[in-house]
Amino acid sequence: MKRFGLVANRLHRQDADGALAGWARACDAGIRALGLGLHAVGGTYDALERLKLLSDYPPLARLPSGVEGGVMRLASRITGGLAPGDELDGVIYLVDPVDPSSLYPETQALKRQCVIHGKPFISTAAGAAEWIGVELVHAKKGGAELAGAIEGRTVALIAHDALKRRMVDFASAHFDLLSRFATRVGTGTTGGLLNDLAWSRGWPAGKPWVNRYLSGPMGGDAQIAELVLDRRCDKVIFFEDPHVARQHEADIQLLERAVSAATHDTTCFNSPVTAERWAAAVTA
Known part of the structure; x- marks a missing residue:
């Protein structure tokens, strides 16, 4: 059984129309079909209980609130935790970009440990719904609608220096899948490498496969x-290097916070392992 941490900032959990409630309603059947273990930090668990969502679902467990160390415990359990059975397979953290807790050290450490250990850190409502579909496909219990969520969309392909070759390898392995997006965009060097790959694969000479910024x-x-903020980019595949201090860290956080602001429209993957699992599900 897969086990995920679950956190929602106050904006997303405070009422029946919030992102947490919308996700829980839309994905209730999928969550139950998977038997997905959900380890919810205090305020998030309490909101589900107050809104009568995921009722009578034993795999939903309560952790302490954030101020009592709940998010810190999630970070530990992403790494394996302290005892057999503690380990989590990923985290759904519905981020409000203007909530200061999204920048607390424990939140940043939780995301970093997810990236290091190749586990999903899902920060948007759209991403949380999509990831239930990914897990359903791998469990052979549904999720077929994933394949239809590409045509007409735009994907951003970005990689830090140490992972640019990994991005090229990912694009090479999934060239046909990525070519189904209406548009691909990328930052300068990565976009250039990906265009060279595309031209070597027979993409029309002189026509960019990736629109470079x-x-x-x-x-x-x-x-x-x-x-992303203009809703002109629907998916960000961002291979982050968690081991190197980056002079433009503020720009990276700006992009991640823009993704969180577009919570109902945009999804983001931060590691090659997570992106590979998504691609395998879409092409299954």
Whole structure:
């Protein structure tokens, strides 16, 4: 049985029309079909109980609230935890970009550990719904609608220096899948490498496979963030290197926070392992 941490910032959990409630209603059947273990931090668990969502579902467990260390415990359990049975397979964290807790050290550490260990850190309502579909496909219990969520869409392909070759390898392995998107965008160097790949694969010479923006340090992340805010970019595949201090960290956070602001429209994957699992589900 898969086990996920579950957190929602106050904006997303405070009423019956919030992102948490919408996700729980839309994915109730899928969550139950998977028997997905959900380890919800206090306020998130309490909101589900108050709204009578996921009622009578034993795999939903309550952790302490954030101020009592709930998010810190999730970070530990992403790494394996302290005892057999503690380990989590990923985290759904519905982020409000203007909630200061989204920048607390424990939240940043939780995301970083997910990236390091190749586990999904899902930060939007759209991503949380999509990921239930991914898990249903891998469990052979549904999720077929994933394949129809590509045509007419735009995907951003971004990678830090140490992972640019990994991005090229990912694009090569899933070239036909990524070519089904209406548009691909990327930051400068990564976009250039991906265009070279596409031309070597027979993509029309001189026609960009990826529309290139500036390099990340020169503002490319900010440019793609604006596309996300304008609802002109639906998916971000961002291979982050969690081991290197980056001078343009603020730009990276800007892009991630733009994705969170477009919570109902945009999804984001932060690691090659997570992106590979998504691609395998879509092409299953």
